[in-house]
Structure formats: C-alpha cells, structure tokens
Amino acid sequence: MDFTEIVPERLWIGAAPTKNDLVELKRQMGSELVIMDLTGSGEEKSWCRELGIMYDDRTPIVPESGQAIPISRLKIASAVIGDNVDSGKKVALHCLKGRGRSPTCAAAYLMQTGMSLADAKEAITSKRQVWAGADENYAGLLRDFGKIMEMTRSIF
Numbered sequence: 001m002d003f004t005e006i007v008p009e010r011l012w013i014g015a016a017p018t019k020n021d022l023v024e025l026k027r028q029m030g031s032e033l034v035i036m037d038l039t040g041s042g043e044e045k046s047w048c049r050e051l052g053i054m055y056d057d058r059t060p061i062v063p064e065s066g067q068a069i070p071i072s073r074l075k076i077a078s079a080v081i082g083d084n085v086d087s088g089k090k091v092a093l094h095c096l097k098g099r100g101r102s103p104t105c106a107a108a109y110l111m112q113t114g115m116s117l118a119d120a121k122e123a124i125t126s127k128r129q130v131w132a133g134a135d136e137n138y139a140g141l142l143r144d145f146g147k148i149m150e151m152t153r154s155i156f
Contacts, residue, residue, distance in 0.1 A: 001025065002098055004128040006106050010085045013106050013128065015098040019047045026053050029090040036080065036093040038062045038101050054089070056080060062101050068141045069104055071148065078108040085109075103130040104138045108145050117146045 001021040003014030016039060017025065026033055034054040037044055040061035048055035058080045060073040077093075084091045095101035103124045110120035120142070124130060131138045 003092055003094070004098075006124060006127060007085065007110075009090065011081065011091045011093065011106060011109070013098055013102040013124070014092065014094045016041065016044070016094055016096050017092075019051075022047055022051055022053060025092055026051060029092070032088060032090045034084050034089040034091055036077070036084070036091055038077070038093070038095045038105065039064075056084065058083075059093075062095065062105075064096055064101070068137050069101060071141070071145060074105060074108045074141065074145055075148075077105040078112045081105065081109040082112060098128070099130050100138060103128065104141065107138075107142055111142065111146055111149055117142050 001014075001017065001024050003012040003017075003025070005012050016037075022035070022044075034056050035044070035048055036056050036059040038059060038061065045055050047053075058076070060076045062069050062073055062077070081091055081093065093102045093106060107117075107120040107124055110123055111117060115123065121139075
C-alpha cells in the first residue's frame with residue numbers, strides 16, 4: 001500500500017490501490033474512508049462498492065498526459081477534497097503512481113484553505129517524494145492556481 005498522510009487524520013495521497021490495499025485502507029480508516037480516484041478506474045469503483053467503501057464520483061478524471069492539469073479540474077478536485085474533509089471524511093486521493101496529479105490536487109486544496117504555495121509544497125514534499133522530472137510544470141500550474149485563488153478572494 002502506497003499512501004502518505006498529508007493532513008493528519010483527513011487527507012492521504014498515493015498510488016492506485018489494489019483490491020487488497022482497499023481492504024487495508026478500510027481496516028485502518030474505518031467507515032469514514034472515501035476514495036478520490038483521479039484515474040476514473042471502473043474496476044476500482046466496483047471494488048469499493050463490493051467492499052462498502054465510499055467512492056466519490058465527483059472526483060474529476062485527470063488522465064496521465066504529461067500535460068498540466070486543467071485549472072478547472074484542479075479547482076473541482078480541491079473543492080471535492082474540501083467538502084469531504086469538512087464532512088469529517090478520511091480522504092484517500094490517488095492517481096496512478098501518487099507522484100504528480102494527486103500531490104498537485106492536494107497542494108491546491110491546501111492553498112484553498114489559505115496555505116501559501118511554498119508551504120503547501122513543503123507540507124507534501126517533506127512527507128513524500130513527488131513531482132520528479134516534472135516539478136516545473138506542476139509548480140507553474142500551482143502558481144497560476146494561487147493567482148486565481150487570490151483574485152477570487154479579492155472579488156468576494
């Protein structure tokens with residue numbers, strides 16, 4: 001099982017789980033566990049249903065493309081993370097390897113809660129090796145996301 005706790009008792013990021021990993025996640029986290037799957041795996045959704053694990057269908061599918069995550073999907077992912085965390089859920093967020101898309105969405109969520117880009121990156125990189133080889137793409141995306149968050153806050 002390849003998940004790293006980012007927000008104590010609330011948010012973990014990681015790689016796509018096996019069915020056995022899901023069993024272990026449920027054992028460790030209990031009924032508050034919710035899976036946010038950025039890959040949109042039908043098989044995983046079926047496993048979750050079979051195992052009685054919440055699978056959040058609101059999670060935007062973010063394909064592995066080597067391109068930056070569209071800001072619109074990043075905003076949706078961070079909002080869905082926030083909704084689950086605010087509801088007392090234990091969020092297991094993942095992409096395929098847990099090194100690019102899921103940490104980027106987690107960083108966006110942290111920034112949405114008021115954390116600076118530097119602090120959000122540190123909160124994640126101090127716990128998990130992420131963004132290898134594509135750091136600048138993700139850093140640029142998160143900078144843009146931060147600018148949008150600031151503009152939105154100043155308007156409202």
